[in-house]
Amino acid sequence: MKKTLLALLIAVAMILGLAGCGSPEEEQPEEQVTYDIALVTDAGLLMDGGYSEVAWNTISEYGAANGVSHKYYKASEASEKAYLDTVKIAVEGGAKIIVADGAAFEDVVYQAQEEYPDVKFVLIDAEPTNEESGDSKIAKNTMSVMFASEQAGYLAGYSAVAEGFTKLGFLGGVKNATAMDYEYGFLQGAEAAAQAQGVSVSVRTSFSGAETEQRAVVEKAKTWYQDGTEVILACGKSAELPVIEAAELAEGKVIVCETDKSKLSDTVITSAEKNFPAAIEAALEQYGADAFPGGTSVKYNVADEMIQLELENSRFENFQKGDYKALIKALENGETEVKTHEAGSMKSLDLKAVTIEEK
Numbered sequence: 595m596k597k598t599l600l601a602l603l604i605a606v607a608m609i610l611g612l613a614g615c616g617s618p619e620e621e622q623p624e625e626q627v628t629y630d631i632a633l634v635t636d637a638g639l640l641m642d643g644g645y646s647e648v649a650w651n652t653i654s655e656y657g658a659a660n661g662v663s664h665k666y667y668k669a670s671e672a673s674e675k676a677y678l679d680t681v682k683i684a685v686e687g688g689a690k691i692i693v694a695d696g697a698a699f700e701d702v703v704y705q706a707q708e709e710y711p712d713v714k715f716v717l718i719d720a721e722p723t724n725e726e727s728g729d730s731k732i733a734k735n736t737m738s739v740m741f742a743s744e745q746a747g748y749l750a751g752y753s754a755v756a757e758g759f760t761k762l763g764f765l766g767g768v769k770n771a772t773a774m775d776y777e778y779g780f781l782q783g784a785e786a787a788a789q790a791q792g793v794s795v796s797v798r799t800s801f802s803g804a805e806t807e808q809r810a811v812v813e814k815a816k817t818w819y820q821d822g823t824e825v826i827l828a829c830g831k832s833a834e835l836p837v838i839e840a841a842e843l844a845e846g847k848v849i850v851c852e853t854d855k856s857k858l859s860d861t862v863i864t865s866a867e868k869n870f871p872a873a874i875e876a877a878l879e880q881y882g883a884d885a886f887p888g889g890t891s892v893k894y895n896v897a898d899e900m901i902q903l904e905l906e907n908s909r910f911e912n913f914q915k916g917d918y919k920a921l922i923k924a925l926e927n928g929e930t931e932v933k934t935h936e937a938g939s940m941k942s943l944d945l946k947a948v949t950i951e952e953k
Contacts, residue, residue: 628688629665631657631878634680635695636669636831644831645870646695648853649718652871653693656878663688674725677702685710691881693718693874697770701725707733714886716877718870719743719772721891734888739873742895743772744932745925746866747779748786749903750827750849752921753864755787755795757913759824759847762797765815765837767830769801774935776829776851776866781943781950782932788947798823800953808836815840818953825849825863838862856907865904873900896925 633653635646650666657664667684669676677699684692691714694703703715704722715722715736722738723730732738754762764780766773777799788795798818802811815826815837825847828837834850841848841861854865873894880886894900903918924930933943940950 629663629684630688630690631662631664632684632687632689632692633664633666633695634669634677634684634692634699635666636672636677636698644834644853644855645718648870649693649695649874652874653878656875660882662882665689672698674701678705681706681710685713689713691716691878691886693877696720697768697772703736704731707731707736711735714881714888716874718874719868720770732889732891736889737877737887738891739877740891740893741772741868741873742893742901742932743775743868744779744782744934745896745901746851746868747776747781747827748783748925748930748932749779749901749918749921750776750851750864750866751780751783751785752787753783753903753910753913753918754825754827754849755784755791755793756917757825757863757910760788760793760795761822761824762795763815763818763823763826764797764799765811765818765826765828765833766801767832767834768803771935773801773829776827778935778937778940778943779932780827781940781945781948785943785945785948786930794947794949796949796951798951798953802833806832808832811836812840812843814953815846816844819844819846827851827866854904854907856904856909860909863910864908867902867904869894869900869902896922 631653633650653664665687667680669680681692681702693716696718697720699717700720700723703717704724707715707722713735717736717738719741721730722732722736762784764777766777781797784795784797811833818826819840823846826837827849828834829851834855838848838859838861842859846861847863848861850862850865852868854867856862856865905915905918
């Protein structure tokens with residue numbers, strides 16, 4: 595049943611990636627005219643168990659509980675123009691606050707926050723950044739909500755080695771700051787566990803990029819598994835479903851990022867989660883209380899209970915909850931510090947027990 599569901603999701607994702615046409619998908623009662631809260635998302639699947647679904651469910655629950663109208667707008671295709679058009683449609687639809695779907699909207703929000711100064715913007719896990727210059731700016735009508743992705747990656751890497759795996763993989767989609775922090779954290783977590791257990795670990799790392807067809811990602815991950823890779827941390831929308839499919843074909847294991855996707859496949863052993871619901875709800879509550887923290891960026895971490903491994907639906911056999919609690923405590927009290935990609939090249943991580951093979 596799970597394999598059938600996964601195959602269906604992948605098929606639909608591929609069709610959307612190829613087609614990408616038509617007007618943004620909308621959900622609304624016919625009698626409703628304007629909507630106070632809007633979620634703008636990219637051209638991928640909305641209800642795929644990922645960030646967009648979690649964000650929409652959180653917005654819907656908040657709106658229903660507080661009597662605030664809400665709606666999502668999905669871009670017609672994966673392009674900056676389509677994303678800007680989607681924001682424009684949301685504004686014309688009466689949006690007073692717009693929650694933007696991640697790194698794909700960095701440059702879009704950078705432009706939109708100036709074009710629509712009376713609209714509030716919440717950019718999740720990214721900062722408004724000009725694509726050409728690289729300059730970042732958070733206007734007074736915008737807040738950026740960031741997460742310590744490196745800590746999430748660390749938990750994933752440590753747990754994988756503690757579980758008994760010594761041949762790991764990291765396969766990302768688009769190479770951006772968030773994904774790179776996951777990668778760096780994953781390597782450091784694997785190193786810490788390898789040192790603790792006195793073993794040597796190899797890690798293959800790669801980014802498929804935005805333009806790579808999903809079937810190519812499936813074949814790449816499948817080859818890794820067939821060559822001995824035991825578990826892959828799949829990071830990003832364009833990587834997760836293909837890696838899961840490859841794991842099912844080659845009897846491998848997967849760790850996914852950001853949200854719990856254990857229901858997609860028995861190959862998913864855990865998820866390196868971010869508490870998007872709590873973060874989005876907090877932003878909406880601040881907005882509702884006329885205390886919107888515009889012009890600021892907040893970064894949540896383990897100590898805020900915003901970063902965690904999904905354990906309730908995990909499929910660990912050797913990694914124990916006691917081990918996990920010790921990891922969390924060390925991160926909370928600062929005993930364990932995890933470097934981000936801004937530390938420099940991978941050589942700056944000074945890995946001793948982990949060998950990296952960039953593919």
